[in-house]
Amino acid sequence: ELSDSGIGVAAIIAQADEDEMALLLESLPIEQRLSLWQTLPDHKKLDILIAMRGDPREVLVRATEPEQWDKLFVGIEAEDLLELADSLPEELVERAYAAMDRVQKQYFTEANQYPEEQVGHWITHDYLVLPLNARVREGIRLIRREMPRHTDVIFLINRSGHFSEAVPISKLYALPEHVPLVDVALHDFPVINATDEGQKVAKDVLFSSYGALPVIDENRKLIGRIDVTTASELSEEYYERQLMASAGMDENEDLFSPVRRSAKARAIWLGINLLTALLASAFIGMFEATLQQVVALAVLMPVVASMGGIAGSQTLTLIIRGLALKQVTPANTRVLLSKELKVGGLNGIIWAVVIGIVAFAWFGDPLLGVVIAIAIFLNIVAAAFAGVFVPVILAKLKIDPALSGSVILTTVTDIVGFVAFLGLGTMLLL
Amino acid sequence: ELSDSGIGVAAIIAQADEDEMALLLESLPIEQRLSLWQTLPDHKKLDILIAMRGDPREVLVRATEPEQWDKLFVGIEAEDLLELADSLPEELVERAYAAMDRVQKQYFTEANQYPEEQVGHWITHDYLVLPLNARVREGIRLIRREMPRHTDVIFLINRSGHFSEAVPISKLYALPEHVPLVDVALHDFPVINATDEGQKVAKDVLFSSYGALPVIDENRKLIGRIDVTTASELSEEYYERQLMASAGMDENEDLFSPVRRSAKARAIWLGINLLTALLASAFIGMFEATLQQVVALAVLMPVVASMGGIAGSQTLTLIIRGLALKQVTPANTRVLLSKELKVGGLNGIIWAVVIGIVAFAWFGDPLLGVVIAIAIFLNIVAAAFAGVFVPVILAKLKIDPALSGSVILTTVTDIVGFVAFLGLGTMLLL
Structure with a gap:
């Protein structure tokens, strides 16, 4: 089975360190991963498990016979168990704990007084x-x-x-x-x-x-x-x-996690996005009568939504990095917002003109050009506004803006874009 | 002016190292950044410039008087100049080069034999x-x-x-x-x-x-x-x-770059995305007659596009990480594709049913529910397919999939989604 993978696996294993082995195991489909795992010497297994990401590691944990663990836990230290604990059933954590000496037990208990976000959880004790x-x-x-x-x-x-x-x-x-x-x-x-x-x-x-x-x-x-x-x-x-x-996933996601598990993990994100998409649809639904009479509006809707989404995600990405580097602070948010609004305003004007002309040339209706131009301008400016405020507010609420920032931002730009475009269309084109 | 920022700037400067000063300068709006820069002692300036990101650094480089540079370049070493070279005009690179001793000049020349992507460009020489x-x-x-x-x-x-x-x-x-x-x-x-x-x-x-x-x-x-x-x-x-x-920007982007410069840098990305959005619109345009008769299709278009885009970006993100870790290889691409298609198939079925029922409940037309259900299923499966192949092919062409992957992917899912949805609508609903 292993020969399928086309890699000289045996040669790699012979001299690979635990990090390389961990990467290799993660890159193998489940069946091959399990058969490679069986061939590895017991004294290397603990270090390899520690070096692996959570989800692919759990596959191997589940495949390890209960009686094998005593061998694997020989010489386990506090920091090893802290790294593994999330992937082990409670019963195995207890067995590993029991296998440690007094000092390591104390280290383990002390480290667990700090949550995973705090560095006290991850300290080592091999200093002079x-x-x-x-x-x-x-x-x-x-x-x-x-x-x-x-x-x-x-x-x-x-x-x-x-x-x-x-x-x-x-x-x-x-x-x-x-x-x-x-x-x-x-x-x-x-x-x-x-x-x-x-x-x-x-x-x-x-x-x-x-x-x-x-x-x-x-x-x-x-x-x-x-x-x-x-x-x-x-x-x-x-x-x-x-x-x-940024894609609603977790850093432990396994390249080859079982289909059902992976589908379930991703379904939640799809569901959240469905709600926001339905919200956007609901706003479009308010303009059914307009759409029926001016079908060009329906054709051009993706352009309005897309330009707002892209402009907003640029501001959002910049602000998220700034927050992570502690460079975005209450002291400079106002200046930053004003600069982003100016950038949005400038790009808003440029692309409003370009898209207005394209729409006019395409559908031969100058008023349609005006409608989409104004909508694009408003949406790009709103995107700059949301791109600054959404992550700043999320950070204040202690919610990771990298995870939920883009969903909220897209919802804002979709709704602003569709309402501006279809609303103006209703006023000017009917 | 500096007191505006609300930070005890003087206190920070007194004991800050060059990395902290670099972060602080980057976080200040241009005017405040320049006035802080003027107050810094000359002997610290070079190290601070080196620690800064490209764009914010260039603001300070441009504001530095030509005659000041000789003072700043005192004791400059090869690795300093290699770090700065991209931000300095050719003339200043030559002056800095002239200020170095014979050994440093040789290091500089040798390092430049390797491009920035290769590690030979970034070596240091302070070893025993x-x-x-x-x-x-x-x-x-x-x-x-x-x-x-x-x-x-x-x-x-x-x-x-x-x-x-x-x-x-x-x-x-x-x-x-x-x-x-x-x-x-x-x-x-x-x-x-x-x-x-x-x-x-x-x-x-x-x-x-x-x-x-x-x-x-x-x-x-x-x-x-x-x-x-x-x-x-x-x-x-x-x-x-x-x-x-992922937002079409570059890691050197300045939080406070001048509006025109920033707008220009981002305009290119907006332009590329406009082309893809217009392409999607062109496909929608093929179904104008259908949209006119069944306006519910226009209302629900964002749902079809969004679900495909999100599902695709999940696969894409997973594959991009796998490529970066060298875990996605020709040896396992086929198995990976089959797994992602199964995950897509499963989520496709679940969300097709959910959305089909929602559409039926909303518009009271069972056939509309069937049409959107099939379109959602096809789009989520196509998204899984594109999510694997787009980054793999880009990587083969030596194009960074983190930059262009999501544009291409969204184009695919938009077009597949709209054509499936409106095409089926034309066949079944007219």
Whole structure:
């Protein structure tokens, strides 16, 4: 079966790391995915599951025999289980929890005090730490014993466990052993609050020029760190969520999820859009008599709707990015709106004229040209208005504008466009 | 003027780094942006410009007096100029080039041998390197002298300058000074080819568990490195490009670009969409006689178009992500298409029935219900088909499916939807 896929699967598996294996498994149709899964060595399976997206991972979770899990859970750590928990039935989460040692159990419990949106949920504990009064000698001893990835500093904590400063490891080479570490420590080393939101922290870490930053709780106690790898994962998930949300999907969507499951997930979005389309139809329905007499209006309706929708989605996209970068604030919304209205006004005039002429040339009726020109202008300006306000208001209501912004925007531009076009048509063409 | 913005600007500036300043400047309307720019110290300006997006940066470039540039270009390095070059007039690029030393000039020329899509254009040169026969003693001497950010290994090169292996810096502490570095080197250390594409490399680096990976040219010669910070920048730009492309915009778009410039940039996209909307109208125009007699068809047209468009964009988004992750390949396209057709078929049936009943209830004509039900079904299935094939074909033609995919898709679903709906209406309702 696997040979069907035309890839030298065996060769890839032999040297693939868990991320590559995860991508490969996700790209295989369910049956092939399951048969590849069976051939993988048990000691690799947990890491591969962790690296996979939610939906394709669940396919493999369901296909794993109950008695196999004890083998897979050997050596599982708190951060592994935190990553997997959403895809595992409650009973398996408990078995995994039971398989962990005391320290990992505590990490797991602590992390679960923070919701998934907060970075406290995603901290790791593989950092180097020493008390504030430690000397170079102890620093070197620590490094010789273990060296976690992305570690370029040793964190120093005071007697209460509060994060205090950080010592660059590279400095230790140049110093006599008895020198106190605080003498060469970086003061004002950047710290992260456990309650900070994931994407913000990801940027802070990735652009900090350190391999990892310390995470503190509300009492300034050092509780973990976020390294660049975790930060990249948070960032990538954020962007994938944005991209998928624009089509009403979720970043965990499986390329090969079972048909019924996939159809169900998408049906909701189709249903919401149906309601908005029916709303637009209801407004068109108010002008049945006009449409019957001037059928050219019916022919040109998609042009009015489309121009408003496109213009609006341009403003919307710009504002959504600005909100994500914290660049759109109450302080500049008014100026931004005025600029977008001017851009809309200018494009509104240009395309109103062009489309007016096209409509006149097509149907030979100058008044029809005037009607569609005014409707296009009004709709593009309304689109600019909605493009600014819809995402700003959604963000204020804590609703993700990337998900629902475009549905609401299109509803506005459809209704404004149809009412303006058919209303003007009724007044001027009958 | 600045006090208008309601932000404690002075306080922010005092301790902001260049990335924060860049974000702040981008978020200010042009006039305020320029007056803040004038107050900034010259020695910070170059780094801030580098951190900014293209369009907002150009506003500041144009406002900078010709005689000021010599001050700004003091100490400019090859990678700075590579970042800025697109925003500077040719004459300023030459002045900046002239201000660099011999080594930086050579780096600049070498990087320009690779186009912006290839990672060779974005390499940096602040890595630690030693010959293959060096000993621990020399390694420690090197680290004491300088320690570039995100450096956890020393690269070893052979006599021809070819990258050979890498030595983890942490190992040096535990070893006697005379030990050859090769004895503790990592073989098979991951390397990057200068011609590799940016987003792929970004992932390789960010998930490598090293702070940076070596970049080699086609002769295996070590020519630079990509560290996690550069990788994050490449990755972020990639995702921003994708998000903005979906609305026909470019990731450099300025929140406050001058109205005329912004209107012009967006007009092209509106024009392209107008052509596709007119094409849809032309198809509707073929059924003028039908529309005149059955005006309910005109009223319900948006429902048919909308359901096809939404269903198609869901498939499209899934396939675009799959193409970006290299998960959609010729090997699995057929299975993927069959799955998407089944999902489309299932949702097609469900929504055909629902909408058929709604149309019947609304207009009291059972045949109208049948007509719209069949049209919805056909359109949702066609949308699944186009949602798979449009991006796959675009990717094959090396056209970014994130930019043009949705225009083409909507054209297909509009035309299929209208022709099916009005064509069936003509056959069954007249």
